[in-house]
Amino acid sequence: QVPLVESGGGSVQAGGSLRLSCAASGFTYSTYCMGWFRQGPGRERERVATISRYNSIFYAGSVEGRFTISQDNAKNTLYLQMNSLKTEDTAMYYCARGRGGYCTTSLADYNSWGQGTQVTVSS
Numbered sequence: 476q477v478p479l480v481e482s483g484g485g486s487v488q489a490g491g492s493l494r495l496s497c498a499a500s501g502f503t504y505s506t507y508c509m510g511w512f513r514q515g516p517g518r519e520r521e522r523v524a525t526i527s528r529y530n531s532i533f534y535a536g537s538v539e540g541r542f543t544i545s546q547d548n549a550k551n552t553l554y555l556q557m558n559s560l561k562t563e564d565t566a567m568y569y570c571a572r573g574r575g576g577y578c579t580t581s582l583a584d585y586n587s588w589g590q591g592t593q594v595t596v597s598s
Contacts, residue, residue: 495594502572508527510526
């Protein structure tokens with residue numbers, strides 16, 4: 476495991492925007508699958524967006540068109556730009572690193588997790 480540190484969460488009104496960041500050290504971002512997951516109250520953790528080492532990007536259907544995942548390899552930082560936020564986006568958001576370069580749905584294929592950053596969207 477490697478340390479991943481998220482930041483950028485907060486409280487925002489519906490329709491607003493937030494940008495999450497995930498900083499890491501000790502490995503090269505571009506050689507691993509990196510992604511964002513979230514867990515809302517009483518819900519299972521779900522994959523929000525991932526980017527593989529081959530720059531293949533996945534978005535959950537619920538966020539496609541509103542969220543954008545990106546990474547700055549020089550800074551070893553992963554981002555999640557979240558626009559047009561909805562109340563149902565309220566959750567703890569986690570950054571994760573995959574075991575390899577490909578991205579999957581299974582949480583078991585991600586072996587490093589951040590501590591999470593809370594996003595709260597009010598109506």
